[in-house]
Amino acid sequence: MSAETMGLRESKKQETRQLISDHATRLFLAQGFEQTTIAEIAAAARVAKKTVTNYFPRKEDLALDHHEEFAASLAGVVADRAGGESALAALRRYFLAAVEDRSPVAGFAGYEFAHMIAESPTLTARLRELHDQREEALAEVLAGSGGRNGGQGGGGIAPRAAAALLAAAQRLLFERIQELTLAGRSTDRIAGIVAEEASHVFDLLTPSLGDYASAPGAQSA
Incomplete structure (x- = not known):
């Protein structure tokens, strides 16, 4: 052929x-x-x-058509982070860029779509499952990553703990976008609110995870 x-x-x-x-x-x-x-x-x-x-x-995959991209997103960002960049810094950069792009993977889907998910127990459960898969994939990448305070490999709890905190922040912000969407806020207004709130959330994580899993290489200027 x-x-x-x-x-x-x-x-x-x-x-x-x-x-x-x-x-x-x-x-x-x-x-x-x-x-x-x-x-x-x-x-x-x-x-x-x-x-x-x-x-x-x-059937859920017909509605959540970006499910594979979503589940792999955080792990992919951390795997591809720049030299000297920590997992937290990479995920912060990723989320703020997704907000700027109004990405559906970040939670921007419009009122009708958000309402459809909220009204469906099946889709709500599937979305929780995808968030869990995203955390698990992130933990695997962190467990194998090098760099300062980086992956410990095997079954060490530190990568899983870090993934739980980092993924929880992303889940919270995703749900916040959905919440504001259902409240009838405009996309631009939601982006402005969530960008500010995201910075606060990531700042809260910085004392404990600011240097965690920094990729090998020179620190960025």
């Missing part, structure tokens, strides 16, 4: 996945997550039910 043919097939798969996701989101917002069936989504997208479940094994 030629590279061109493989590329076309992959492109077609991505188009089908996006089509299914778009129709699912439209139906979820119109009818509610719990009330919408896989059969209805398949019919709207004009594909078989099996096609829907092949692309999205869990």
